[in-house]
Amino acid sequence: LAKTTQPISMDSYEGQEVNITCSHNNIATNDYITWYQQFPSQGPRFIIQGYKTKVTNEVASLFIPADRKSSTLSLPRVSLSDTAVYYCLLDDNFNKFYFGSGTKLNVKP
Amino acid sequence: GAGVSQSPRYKVTKRGQDVALRCDPISGHVSLYWYRQALGQGPEFLTYFNYEAQQDKSGLPNDRFSAERPEGSISTLTIQRTEQRDSAMYRCASSSETTYEQYFGPGTRLTVT
Secondary structure, eight states: OOOOOOOSSSEEEEOOOEEEEEEOOTTTTTTTEEEEEEEETTEEEEEEEEEEEEOOSSSSSEEOOOSSSEEEEEESSSSSOOOEEEEEEEESSSSOOOOOOEEEEEEEO | OOOOOESEEEEEOTTTOOOEEEEEETTTEEEEEEEEOOSSSOEEEEEEEEETEEEEEETSTTTEEEEETTTSSEEEEESSSOGGGGGGEEEEEEEOOSOOOOOOOEEEEEOOO
């Protein structure tokens, strides 16, 4: 399983844009980059997935450079309710996910 | 319909006992996954099924752990001769044939005393 590396934690303030970067130097050609969010006492929840360039949905954007060795999850104008752990995963369509320890985002008022 | 459900939500058992954890996926979801999550860590993959076929069980820690999904819907994760190190949150997830999103259940908190 290709693994990913993320910062252990990040702090932000309400209303700011937050960018969480994930490194995946050994990404394979058929890997998709997927991000999940997990609140305390809940299961992870899918946020966004991409293969290259930029993907945007109603909650986040995902930026992937041409070499695909890293990716950046961008959360616009965070609120206190965005405080959670964010996981970057590689999905090789064999449905075997490695979650790692994730990035704990703490949004302050 | 409803989301993924798991039962029991909490299980306390004595060392050496067997436990069975149940997962009821979202109706129509063909893939089902089992994870184990320790406090402060991300979910650790255990095994997954497509329909009733177990596709990958390489994440099961040892032969005391087994899983089945006999009719391609409900799945049971069984841990035999439980040990204290088996204490963790056990999470189940399911996904449909057409999307890559995994939908997670609330988990079963297992405590082995």
